[in-house]
Amino acid sequence: MRIETGLTENEVLLYRKQFGDNEIYQKKKNARTIFINQIRQNPLIIVLTLATIISFSVGEKISSIYIFIMVSASIVLGFVNEYNAEQVVSRLLTKISHLVSVLRNGQKKKIEANELVVNDIVFVLQGDIVPADVKILESKDLEINESALTGESMPVEKGKGEELLMGSVIISGFAKCLVIKVGPETNFGKIVQNASFIKPQTDFQKGLTAFGGFLTKLIIILTIAIFAVNFLLGKSLLVALLFALAIAVGLTPELMPVIVTVSLSHGAGKLAKKKVIAKQLVSIENLGNMDILATDKTGTLTEGEIKLTGSIVYDKKFDIIESALHTNPTTGGEEIRGNPIEIAIASYAKEKGLKVDESKEIFEKPFDYTKRASFTVIKEGGSFRLIAKGAPEEIIEASLHKNKKKYLDEFKKLSEDGVRLIAVAQKKITKKTSYSWDDLKGISMIGFLTFMDVPKKDALAALKKFKKLNVDVKVLTGDNEIITNKICSEVGLTIEKDIVIGDQIEKMSEEEFQKIIIEANVFARLNPDHKLRIIDTLKKLGHVVGYLGDGINDIPSLHNSDVGISVDDAVDVAKDEADIVLLEKDLNVLADGITEGRVTFVNTIKYILMSTSSNFGNMFSAAISSAILPFLPMTPAQILLNNGLYDLAQIGLPSDSVDLESIRKPRHWNISFIRNYMVFFGPISSIYDFLTFGVMFYIFHARQGLFQTGWFIESLATQVLVVFVIRTSRTPFFKSKPGKLLTLASLLIVLIGVIIPFTSIGASLGFVRPPALYFIILVVMVLSYLALVEIMKSIFLKKFSL
Structure with a gap:
């Protein structure tokens, strides 16, 4: 291998075989891990399985087999959905590009970062994440941030002969490097192998955890009492x-992880088609x-294709374009x-074929977002x-x-016309x-460069979408207030208060700051610290904040926001920090993403509401009746079959249609609301269970088999069909059209429940064929139950809201 030409393809294969791939093998969930997790996450399943084995060994063979089948089906269902979700995420992440520039066979080319091998020659520039452990061969004005490894956020200067570690970020300058370690052998790789990186729980995850804790306490108390x-x-x-264990399983919403996972996978697939990738x-x-949503205006309110359109030169002794090029970041001839x-x-x-001699540059200060300028010192003869170039206000x-005054007047006039200006200036200086x-x-003006960024035609339509979704859009830009005002007025964005x-x-x-960031919606001349303070304070005030950014200066805000959003052509470190990556920078698809999240x-x-109303009511009825009946109201196998069929009926929920009014504003977990719902609707279900008990005893004089059959069918029908009432806040419920899959699954499961007692499987479970009169009474009871729940729903929603 020669440094001038890089590796040959044969050498690449040799080093890959010798040192391995440039991939860090984090602990991913394989099929075996997911399967084991399905069992570990539900300890009731383990206890129930052990009890079933004991039951089988003492002669209860048929019942035990059915219980075992239902438990196995629950595990398999959860496994299939979680495994599919893992595959969805893996496929989506491949759509986000992480390319590096290397020298191979004498040519510079782009390859995926994981294709790097030891002894590759790699080039890193501003905004890159160092893709492996490397040794610097050449560099200029190189500053890096090693906070991912050391926790130290201040930039560090590096030069020839020093090492750069995987995960470091190039803040400025460029370097040509030799790869010395890849994958798990890198310093970063070893950290990952020996540590687990746990992201803070989201509001949604906290809600799931809180609900799980509440339900677990309830289940433990009831299970012990029933036993x-x-x-x-x-x-x-x-x-x-x-x-007691069967009742506990009946109370457990074991399908909830499946419902959440399928819903999210479904949403991720839909968003991917719209070029939005959820990491x-x-x-x-x-x-x-x-x-x-906090965002810059470039690429969101404008097309994002800033073009140099001309110049206004005051000092004609200097070439303004050449001067500006000297202050651009050094890239070593790279991109x-x-x-x-x-x-x-x-x-x-x-485009114009203009170049400058970078060897003249003896000192370079890259663009500083606080000073809003950059400068370079060059040598001219002796x-x-x-x-310097930067914001006109700063340079002037x-x-x-x-x-x-003349320069400032010119700047204001052109800015009001929508022209963006950058000032270029110079002065002689002594060598230091x-x-x-x-x-x-004491710097002297050379002139202004003029730029144009065309406002987006569909920006207003996107902003209207956000308004309908009750999402406030706040523009945070480093541009001056004059050009910002012009762009906002051209796209139709109303400026609340004045531009801050x-x-x-x-x-x-x-106190003043907290008030203004709520009232105002456009902020100009901001540096990264200003943006970060705005986002942190909005979060402290109880808001869920999304931030859209694509540059190095956006990293703190992307990290601290609740939802970090970047684009595929952003610098690598921005994409790495983001939660959502847009393959195209478009506010419209972000609005679609918000809708999917709310759905x-x-x-x-x-x-959840179904599980805490009819399902809870039925299990509560079983617990009470078991204490007063001479036999069990349903056998453990029958309860698990009932619960399993009920869960299958809900498979259509992730694709169910949603009322527009239910997604107009963000909603959050409210355990007290769920508890109130359970207390309010659970007894209604129990009332109809006890009515069924009365019908079976006093009309049909039922013994154990017929009694259990009658309640099995009634409890399944009521808890499955009540979804059509509970799924909408509209009254009457048929004003809201349910999804086709949910409708089909629900009706099919009720039909299966009615048919089972007429089959040999039903007979083996202890069911008998109900008389015809039973089904007439059943229809009346189900319809009156749904009507009563509908009436009570209206009363409940007037008193409580989520």
Whole structure:
């Protein structure tokens, strides 16, 4: 291998075989892990399985086999859905590109980062994440951030002969490097192998955990009580235990993880078609919770294609384009990098065939988002010259020129016409070992460069979508307030209050600041610290904040926001930090993502409310009746079959249609609401259960088999069909059209429940054929039950809201 030409293809194969791939093998969920997790996550299943084995060994063979089948079906169902979800995420992540520039066979080419091998020659530039452990061969003005490894956020200068570690971020400059370690052998790889990186729980995950804790306490209390009562009333230890465990399983919403996973997978697939990639499935739900979106205007309110359109030159002794190029980031002849203005200048120069001699540059200060400028010192013969470019206000302020007012008037006039300006200035300077921002004082104007970024035609339509979804859009830009006002007016964005600028923020008290960030929606002349403070304070005030950004300066805000959003052509570190990656920068698809997140939440809540009303009511009825009946109201096998059929009926919930009014604003978990719902609707279900008991005893004089059959069918029909009432807040419920799959699954399961007692399977479970009169009474009871729930729903929703 030669440094001038890089590796040959044969050498690549040799080193890959010798040192391995550049992949860090984090602990991923394989099929075996997922299957084991399905059992571990539900300890009731383990206890029930053990009790079933004991039951089988003492002669209860048929019942035990059925219980075992139902338990196995529950595990398999959960496994299939979680495994599919893992595959969905893996496929989506492949759509996000992570390319690196390498030298192979004498040519520079782009390859995927995981294709790097030891001894590759790799080039890293501003915004790149160092893709492996490397040794610097050449560099210029190289500054890196190693916070991912050391926790230290201050940039560090590096030079020839030093090492860069995988995971470091290039802040400025460029480097040509030799790869020395890849994959698990890198420093970063070893950290990953020995540590688990746990992201903070989202609001949705916290809600699931809180609900799970609430339900677990309830189940434990009921299970112990039911077991104790039945055992004390003379039932055998095994029968009492199996019945108590079956009730516990009946109360457990074991399908909830499946409903959530399928809903999120369904949403991720739909969003991927619209070029929105969720790096984690739960990120979709985070979007749904969002009530504030903070974004720059470039690429969202405008097309994002900033172009250099011309110049206004005051000092004709200097070439303004050449001067500006000297202050662009050094790239070592590599691809164009920098902020949008620097990219526009470099692109213009490339188009015109203009180049500068970078060897003249002895000192470079990259663009500083606080100073809003950059500068370079170049050597010209025996003298030295400082060249600066940046925001006109900053450059003119540093100037001692007598025409300051003229420059400012020109700047304001053109800005009001929608033209973006960048000032370029220069001055002679003495040679020093280092230069600072103070050296800009007394600088002399060369002129202005003019740029244009066309407003997006569909920006107003996208903003209207966000307004309908009750999401406030706040524009956070580094541009001046004049050009910002012009763009906002062109796209139709109403500016609430006045535009707030960064200097004003710094002078505000905390109370004033909190008030203004709620009331105002456009902020200009901001640096990264201003943006971060706005996002952190909005979160502290109880808002769920999304942030859309694509540059290095956006990293703190992407990290701290509830939903970090970036684009596929962003710098690598921005994509790495984001939760959502847009393959196209478009606010319209973000609005679709918010809708998908809310649909997921609403459909999850539907299942929860059903489980805490009719399902809870039925199991509560079973517990009470077991204490007063001479036999069990349903056997453990019958309860598990009932519960299994009920769960299958809900498979259509993730694709169920959702009322528009239920997704107009973000909703959050409210355990007290769920508890109130359970207390309010659970007894209604129990009332109809006891009515069924009365019918079976006093009309049909039923013994054990007929009694259990009658209640099995009634409890299944009521708890399955009540979904059509509970799934909507509309009254009457048929004003809301349910999804086709949910309708088909629900009706089919009820039909299966009616047919089972007429089959040999039903007979083996202890069911008998009910008389015809039973079904007439059943229809009347089901219809009256749904009508009563509908009436009570209206009363409940007037009193409580989610």
